[in-house]
Amino acid sequence: xxxxxxxxxxxxxxxxxxxxxxxxYLTILSRITAPQNVLIEKIDxxxxxxxxxxxxxxxISSISIIDSDGKxxxxxxxxxxxxxxxxxxxTYNPPCEKxxxxxxxxxxxxxxxxxS
Numbered sequence: 265x266x267x268x269x270x271x272x273x274x275x276x277x278x279x280x281x282x283x284x285x286x287x288x289y290l291t292i293l294s295r296i297t298a299p300q301n302v303l304i305e306k307i308d309x310x311x312x313x314x315x316x317x318x319x320x321x322x323x324i325s326s327i328s329i330i331d332s333d334g335k336x337x338x339x340x341x342x343x344x345x346x347x348x349x350x351x352x353x354x355t356y357n358p359p360c361e362k363x364x365x366x367x368x369x370x371x372x373x374x375x376x377x378x379x380s
Contacts, residue, residue, distance in 0.1 A: 302346070302369055304376040312354045312365050312376075316346040327354055328366040337363065 301318025316322045324346055329338040338356065346352050366375040 302367070302371075302374055304365065304367060304374055305351070307365055307376055307378040310355055312356070312367070314346070314352040314354065314367055316348055316350050316352075319348050321348065322346045323370045324352065324367060325370065326368040327356075328368070329356070330364045330366065331360055332362045332364075 301320075302314065302316050302322050302324075304312060305315050306313040312327065314324065322345070324342050324344040326339060326341050328336060328340075331337050337360070342354075344352060362377075362379045364375055364377050366373055
């Protein structure tokens with residue numbers, strides 16, 4: 265019976281190590297994928313609607329509008345703290361009939377297309 269104790273101890277240590285590695289991986293992964301909590305709900309000819317679906321406040325740092333050829337039409341620096349579940353409405357004059365809107369946050373960038 266004594267010869268099985270070291271084997272059992274090694275198996276328990278392996279189990280604990282694997283569990284700790286998985287927990288660490290999931291924690292890091294959840295922090296990396298944070299930008300997915302901010303989304304562009306709607307774009308119309310007058311405004312962009314951005315919602316924070318996460319549990320933490322998000323800092324919106326800029327908005328960019330790019331035409332269908334990839335030319336930067338508008339870039340505006342922002343300093344907006346978007347609370348959880350809050351909706352931000354950014355108004356602007358539509359530059360053309362088809363363009364891409366990009367919103368930059370501290371965690372990353374989100375974008376959406378608009379076609380009138």
